[in-house]
Each structure stands twice: as structure tokens, then as C-alpha cells.
Amino acid sequence: MTKKLLIRELAQLIFLVLLSVPCLLRADDLMTIFEIALQNDPILKQAEAKQSAAGESRNQGLAQFFPTIKAAGSSGREWRHNKKTRLNSFYPSTQEYWNSNFSVNLTQPLFHWDHWVQLSQSDNQIAQAEAAYQAELQNLMVRVTEAYFNVLAAQDNLQFTVSEKEAIANQLDQAKQRFDVGIIPITDVYEAQAAYDQTVANELEAANNLDNQKEALLEIIGTNTVQVNSLGQTLPLKKPEPAELSKWDENAEATNLSIIAAFNEMEVSRKAIDIQRSGHLPKLDLVGAYGATDNNSSFGLRGDTQSIGVQLNVPLFEGGAVNSRTRQASFEYEAAKENLMAVKRSVKRQVNNAYRSILTNISRIEALKATVTSAASALEASEAGFEVGIRTMVDILSEQRNVYRAKRDLSRARYDYLLNTIKLKQTVSNLTQTDLEQVNSLLVANLTNK
Structure with a gap:
């Protein structure tokens, strides 16, 4: 084979190898997924549109303090039928002429109390929409992180299920061989076969769950496919800081965006009462008008008029x-107050849940690490006991299930710890992209297609 031909064959081989490597080599990290979600998430876009719409309320409030100018005009052909008398006998019985009118009217509000209240109300509407948007932005961080970790947990579960199936398959092969030579009874073969069949069913369920979790993530980011990086083995476990739960409760009540949004919504309702009450108050306007008339009839009406003055209503x-609308606004204000109280209680519950969950997750991770080690040791002991006839196939299969159950629980607990850390910061509205970047730094690239 010539050197040139050898190089060509080598190039073709490399090309085929590259084709065989799936595109999953370039998995998406958490920040990449979040950046995509920023562009595509419809819930965030909805909040952004509402924020922009609320910004127009102040422009509309200011517009009420400026003058209103209206112009009107008309022109038409008219026919006039005159009744003959001694005074107008010289006029024709029927007159046909053009009649044109033009007018300009100006109204400048001088005192409208509801205009001032509506201007103040617009500030609360803008603040409410801004808080709602920022809250939804932080909620997007949580939703993306949770969906991302759900995919990782589903991948881990599938991988553990496949590994468990392979381990049980080996046990099944050994059981059949031992039965063939008369070392073990047929019941051990049946036990191994039943366990293997169960793991096959579990694998199908795990694969379906992985697809469902990927779809949930795709629903947020709006792309067709997604591949994720795995969580590395190193995971620093830190307790909440400050350590006092009461501090977190105080900070949440003062800074939580959902509470701020609900408070401004309540203020909008409170000021709506004043707007309705202003229906009892007088309104004062500066009014001016200019009009011109051109009438080509025999009477020859042509001229203009001007007027200016104040108008009190x-x-x-x-x-x-007015009283009914005021009562209605009062009831809506009461509803808004109760909604604020409900939001505060909900936020307090979220703070407590996230805080306690972090502490539980830390203890649980440490305990599950020990469980994985002890379960693996118990499996080795059962396998050794099986060799000498003091343990059964049922014992081995049970210990194998314990090993993989502990691994699944540890995997889920690690994700839950990170997610609850993110959620706790969300409750005090202190969640930023920097926090996501810190979580993202714990992820490692996948080199296999899970």
C-alpha cells in the first residue's frame, strides 16, 4: 500500500470515527440553557410586556394635565323656503346656498382631583409591574435550574437502572450455571429471573421519565433538543448564612418581590377609592372657543366668534x-389587603421550607454517602456468603437493590440541596445570575450519550 493511499484510508477512518461520536459531546451547561430561556420563555416575555404596558399609565396620567384641543367643521348645500310676507316679498321663495362652519375648542383642566390621584396611582402600577417582572426573572432562574436538575436526576436514574439490570443479568447467568450443575435450587433461578424482568420494566419507565423531563425543559427554552452537563463529584455543603431563620423571615418580608408587587397592587386599589370619591367634588376648567361661519344666503351671514372663560361643574x-362605585372600590381594596397577607404567609412558608430543606439535605447527603458505602459492603458480604452457602440469591438481589436505591437517593439529594439553595435566595429576592454561575461551575461536561 502506497503512502498516499495509506493517508487517504487514515483520513476516511478518522472521518468515520468523528461521525460516530454523537453531537452530545457538546452538552449545554446551565448558563447556556438560561440564556436561551431568557430569549424564548413565554412567561417571562408576558411579564415584560405587562411591564411595558404599565409604563404607559404614567404617560396617560400626565396627559390629563395638558389642554384638550378639538376642531370641527362642516360644509353643505342648503335649501331655504321663504314664506311670503310684506317684509320679505322681495326675497325669492326658494334659496339655495352653501353653509360652512368651523370651530376650535380648548379645555384646560384647572382642578380635577381624580387626575392627581391617577398620576400617583400610575407610580404604583409601574412599581407593581416592575416587581412582578423581576420576580418572574428570578422565578425563571429557579424553573430552569429545577428542570435542568430533573433531567440530570432522570439520567442518573436511568444509568443506575441499566447498571442494576446488568448486575442482575450476571447474577441470573451465574444462577443458571449453578443450577445446571446442581449447586442451587431452581427457586434461586426464578428469583433472579423475576428481579431481572423487573429491572427491564424499570428501565423502560426510567427512559420514559427522562424523555418527559427533557420535554419539560424544552417547554421553557423553546428549542428542539437539549443535552445537559452532569454534576461533578465535588459538592461543597454550606449552611445558610445568616444562620438564624428569623433573619431570613425579616429579609424576605422587606425585600421579596412578590410582596412588593402585592403591596403596590393594594395601593392601586386604595387610591381607586379616592378616584371614585372625587365624583362628589367640583371640577374647574379653563375653556376657550373660536368659531367661523360663512353663509351665502340672502341674509349674508358671515363672521367669527371668540370666547374664553372658566367653567365649573x-x-x-x-x-x-358615585357611592356605589366607591363601595365597590372599597371592597376591591379589602380583597387586595387580604391578597397581600396571603402572599406574606406564602413567602414565609417558602422561606422556612427552603431553609429547613437545606439543613436536611446536608445531613441527608452525609448519611447517604455512608449508606452507599455500607450497602456496597453488605453486598460484598452477601456475595461471599452465597459462595459458601450461608446466603441465598434473594439476599444478594436484596442487597443489590439497596445499593442502587442508596445511589439514587444520594443523587437526588445533591440536586435538591443545590435547588433549595437557589430557592432560599429567591425568597429574599437576592437571586442573581452570579448564583447560577456558581452552580454552573459545579457541572462537568458529558462525553457519553445518556
């Missing part, structure tokens, strides 16, 4: 509508 009676 005093409401006297509207059938009780």
Missing part, C-alpha cells in the same frame, strides 16, 4: 352611582 346627583 358641580355634581349634584347621579342616582347613587
